[in-house]
Amino acid sequence: MVTLKINGTEAVVAEGATVLEAARNAGIYIPSLCQHPKLTPFGGCRLCLVEIKGLPRPVTSCTTPVSEGMEVVTTSPTIERLRKTVLELILSDHPNDCMVCEQAGTCTLQELAYEYGIRENRFEGERRIYAKKDGNPFIERELEKCIMCGRCVKICDEVQGVEAIEFGYRGFDTKICTSFEDDLDCEFCGQCVSVCPTGALTGKLWSKQGRKMGVKEVDSTCPYCGTGCTITYHVKNNEIIRVTSNDDTPNEGLLCVKGRFAYKYVSSPDRLRTPLIKRDGLFFEAGWEEALGLIAERLQGIKAEHGPDAIAALSSARCTNEENYAFQKFIRAAVGTNNVDHCARL
Amino acid sequence: MxxxxxxxxxxxxxxxxxxxxxxxxxxxxxxxxxxxxxxxxxxxxxxxxxxxxxxxxxxxxxxxxxxxxxxxxxxxxxxxxxxxxxxxxxxxxxxxxxxxxxxxxxxxxxxxxxxxxxxxxxxxxxxxxxxxxxxxxxxxxxxxxxxxxxxxxxxxxxxxxxxxxxRGQNNVQGASDAACLPNVYPGYQRVDLPEVREKFEKAWGAKLSPMPGLTATEMMNAAIDGKIKAMYIMGENPVLTDPNMHHTVKALGNIDFVVVQDIFLSETAKLADVVLPAACAAEKDGTFSNTERRVQRVRKAVDPPGVAHDDLSIILDLAGRIEYDMQFSTPAGAFEEFGRLWPAIAGIDYHRIAHRGLQWPCPTKEHPGTEYLYKDGFPKGKVPFTVVSYTPPAEITSDDYPFVLTTGRNLFQYHSGTMTRRVVPIEEHAGTPYVEINPEDAGHLGISNHEFVKISSRRGELEVRARVTSNIPAGIVFMPMHYHEAAANILTNDVLDPVVKIPEYKVAAVAIKAV
Structure with missing residues (x-):
């Protein structure tokens, strides 16, 4: 363990921890855009600058490991002035379109601009404008909003192991590129979208569906594979408009393309809306009374005539524990047969 | 690790x-x-x-x-x-x-x-x-x-x-725990043991059958033999997911009365006599148990469409109509009864898993759950080494069927596709069925990438586009199971493992030719 002083208060952290981690551990806020707990440090955004006694100039706390007896100052007029300047430089080339940006309300950059009160910008100059070229159906990439924090590049490589994107070009022309600048063609897990601190990466399905206002968040479990990722449905007007996952879940906030982007089946026009009864090979809409009455009558009739074992039932690995419990109880106790199974063996 | x-x-x-x-x-x-x-x-x-x-x-x-x-x-x-x-x-x-x-x-x-x-x-x-x-x-x-x-x-x-x-499905663990299995009651308690049966007869207030039931695959065979007169299917699509599709369709056609309760008019639902509209996972409350036995909350986010009901309500309504008292009326009530009959989840309730699920065994309200099994040894004491000898797959290649077909899923689609194939971006990106074939085989057969080929097995045939890739070795071809328009299970072999009755989806002998 290493003991250091942050803003005059002693803190003890594990060896190898960064100054930023030590500060956050002690509940001290340091702004940052590129640092992310899942990713290796980058030191790209320069917002987490701190002063360390004995060093001639401020250093990025996300890339500086702690050492014994270190004395750190996380905020001072000089540091705050530097941070504000860094932010102004980032914003000097950022579209001022928070009004219509999907990320408004959940944008770290917007929040920092608010915190530092940046309305007018001292820095004027050339702006990056890109021809839009992205044929993929999942991820919206607005490169003008990109601040080169590198989180997307790092999560795609370090966590997802896909390496679909990388920094391309140099200096002012630097941008996040796919191979040969083709359309994005990857696993579309959307991990990059989840860590983007601005509106540069969003879900195409999210467009104009709603942001924060009037949106209810409901925590649940993903309905696809057996991993059981914890997901959060974002709901507006009885419609799921977005799916996300928090970092403090068993799946550590990670999702796959199905969990994150395959939720529109819920509101598909193909959903069954009413019971159907087949007559002469054609389905006719029916009420619950009629449909359930018919089922009760037929099940009882077949049971009386052929015995309960002439009835078989398949339950579902898609349904809840409670529904499965009730279903097999119904088949065993009410119908009277053990002919109940589901797709575990399929 | x-x-x-x-x-x-x-x-x-x-x-x-x-x-x-x-x-x-x-x-x-x-x-x-x-x-x-x-x-x-x-x-x-x-x-x-x-x-x-x-x-x-x-x-x-x-x-x-x-x-x-x-x-x-x-x-x-x-x-x-x-x-x-x-x-x-x-x-x-x-x-x-x-x-x-x-x-x-x-x-x-x-x-x-x-x-x-x-x-x-x-x-x-x-x-x-x-x-x-x-x-x-x-x-x-x-x-x-x-x-x-x-x-x-x-x-x-x-x-x-x-x-x-x-585990392949969101709640295959839970459906097994809850005993949608023909030989056990909830918590893997055997139906053929009299003392176990008595416990459940008492709890459920009904006389229970001492005979283990039929497995899913055996049900279809029994239906072909005319022994099944009614079938109630809640949330499965066996027409696409069972092996040898023609056999499944024939079996369902042989049953007098088929009920399918689902969220879409699936290939199976189309063959039903009555179809009941169910709520999907986002429209109901309850729990799923994941592959690490973690019981996790499912919460209602939106209302179901039309007059669709959640599956539990439908079952409760139906039970009432045949005058059986289910003894609970809510998901929480059902879970609580399940826990009373199976000590491994007795310590889990909705309150405890509000933020994060618990892994069973979790026998008491104070128990922290069990991250991995057999920490304190095996329940049986000592476990046996079992002699297992190599048996070749049931169907081996021949001059008529020289390729081995293996099947599975891909990243974008899910199982029989009822859900994912209705999601526009998924369909745009991965909406076309395909068969993976090695470049060498493709060369011999005169097949190019994206061209249609005809694949046939002893059970059926279909046409599908070739995806020529060296990710698959010569002599083997792969098809995903998701696509009804080129359903891999038309070709697969419905031979079963003798113990658990699982079909051999992973090996079937097929022939391939360019169309």
Missing amino acids: EVIFIIGSNTKETHPVIANRMIKAFRKGAKIIVADPRKIPMVKFSELFMNMRPGTDIPLLNGLAHVIVKEGLQNEQFIAEKTEGYESWKKSLEVYTPEYVEKITGVPKEKIIKAARIYGGCRRAGIFYTMGITQHACGTDNVRAIANLAILTGNIGRESTGVNPL
Whole structure:
């Protein structure tokens, strides 16, 4: 363990921890855009600058490991002035379109601009404008909003192991590129979208569906594979408009393309809306009374005539524990047969 | 985990977030071994890739055990304290020399030896498998061969070890726990034991059948024989997911009265006499149990469409109509009753899992849940080594059907596609069925990428576009199961494992020609 002083208060952290981690551990806020707990440090955004006694100039706390007896100052007029300047430089080339940006309300950059009160910008100059070229159906990439924090590049490589994107070009022309600048063609897990601190990466399905206002968040479990990722449905007007996952879940906030982007089946026009009864090979809409009455009558009739074992039932690995419990109880106790199974063996 | 042995699991596509965790371990230095007929995406992170022929898991696993024993890498203490039958099992391994195993599996003997050294030389090694192991006529024996390897090295009952089957469906664990199985009551309590039956008869207030019921696959056969007069299907689509589709359709056609309760008019629902509209996962409350036995909350986010009801309400309504009292009226009530009858989840309630799920066994309200099993030994005391011998797949290639077809899922679609195929971006990106074929085979047959080919087996035929890729070896072709317009299960073999009645989806002999 290493003991250091942050803003005059002693803190003890594990060896190898960064100054930023030590500060956050002690509940001290340091702004940052590129640092992310899942990713290796980058030191790209320069917002987490701190002063360390004995060093001639401020250093990025996300890339500086702690050492014994270190004395750190996380905020001072000089540091705050530097941070504000860094932010102004980032914003000097950022579209001022928070009004219509999907990320408004959940944008770290917007929040920092608010915190530092940046309305007018001292820095004027050339702006990056890109021809839009992205044929993929999942991820919206607005490169003008990109601040080169590198989180997307790092999560795609370090966590997802896909390496679909990388920094391309140099200096002012630097941008996040796919191979040969083709359309994005990857696993579309959307991990990059989840860590983007601005509106540069969003879900195409999210467009104009709603942001924060009037949106209810409901925590649940993903309905696809057996991993059981914890997901959060974002709901507006009885419609799921977005799916996300928090970092403090068993799946550590990670999702796959199905969990994150395959939720529109819920509101598909193909959903069954009413019971159907087949007559002469054609389905006719029916009420619950009629449909359930018919089922009760037929099940009882077949049971009386052929015995309960002439009835078989398949339950579902898609349904809840409670529904499965009730279903097999119904088949065993009410119908009277053990002919109940589901797709575990399929 | 220091060693991750993946066999018969395309983890990166079928359990992507578990693959994330494996990659996290890989970044920290864990070694990954992959055994699969296809060069699956996880191979990118592997120390060693054993490109085995389909259906040769037993010789491969026995071959690894052979080398482990030969090189003295076994865990003598674990074997002495916790297992039985070691000596006679060891004898059965003698024939599985690396040379012999290479001949059957196609995996070079050097790789077999290297894999045995990596897995056998580590005491923090886990094995991960899915349907590539189980969906065979010898599926049960495949699993036993895996278990043998784990107990040979003592890689079980401790953190970062184990035999880890990755569950394919969101709640296949829970549906099994809740006993939608023909031979057991909730919590795997056998229906043929009188004292168990009495307990449930008392709890449920009804006389219960002492006869184990039919498995899903046996039900279809019984229907063909005219023994099933009514079938109630809640949330499954056997027409697409059962092997030998023509057989399934014929079986359902032979049943007098079929009820399907689902969220879409699936291929199976179209054959029903009555279809009931159900709420989907986002429209109801309850719990799912994931692959690590973690019971997690499902919460209602939106209302169901039209007059659709959640499945529980439908069952309760129907039970009332045939004058059976279910004794609960809410999901929480059902869960509570389930917990009263099965001590392993007695300590779990909705309040405790409000933020994060709990892993069973969790017998009391104070119990923290169980992250991994067998920490305090096996329930039986000692576990046996089981002699498993190689049996070739039920259907082997011939002049008429010279290719081996293996089936599975891809990353974008899910199972029979009822949900994902209705999601526009998924369909735009992965909406076309295909068969993967090796460039060499494609060359011989005059097939180019994206061209239609005709595939036939002894059970049926279909046309589908070719995806020419060297990720699959010559002689083997792969089809995803998701697409009704080119349903892989028209071709698959409905031969069953004799013990658990799982069909051999992973190996069927087929013929291919250009169209």
